[in-house]
Amino acid sequence: MAISRSTRSCNRARTADQRGFAIVTAIVLAVLYFALMELLLLDSSRQLIEAQRFRARVIASNLAESGAELAAEQIFIAYNNGKTVTENDWQGDMSGSLTIDEGGAFTIEAKGTSAGVVRTTAHVTVWGMAKDGNLSIEFTDHGPE
Helix, strand or coil, rough: CCCCCHHHHHHHHHHHHHHHHHHHHHHHHHHHHHHHHHHHHHHHHHHHHHHHHHHHHHHHHHHHHHHHHHHHCCCCCCCCCCCCCEEEEECEEEEEEEEEEECCCCEEEEEEEEHHHHHHHEEEEEEEEECCCCCEEEECCCCCC
């Protein structure tokens, strides 16, 4: 029985070279794949930290605004001059104080601190005039602490 040409062309040395090439290719592809996964993990963790910081800034700003509103409420409750109002909830702490002078000019200073993984503090200062039942806000200053 004659050996067929297709099985005869199968050389052992040639197969070993092909196996080595296949193993090297598989290792290189695995290393590249794991490097890509590592880059994705690093990028997603960076974005998570940025999102937490952004959330903390927004919450702190909103809490400071709420603290200013609580202090402003004191204008209409018998001019409680110098009273400090503090509140806290699951989002964080807020505080506000109101100062009214003899001429009706008032200053509200408020502060909000966010709760959570990243804690951030923001402040709000409001200057205005309260006279004859009319209230006008002249200037506000918002910002991080």
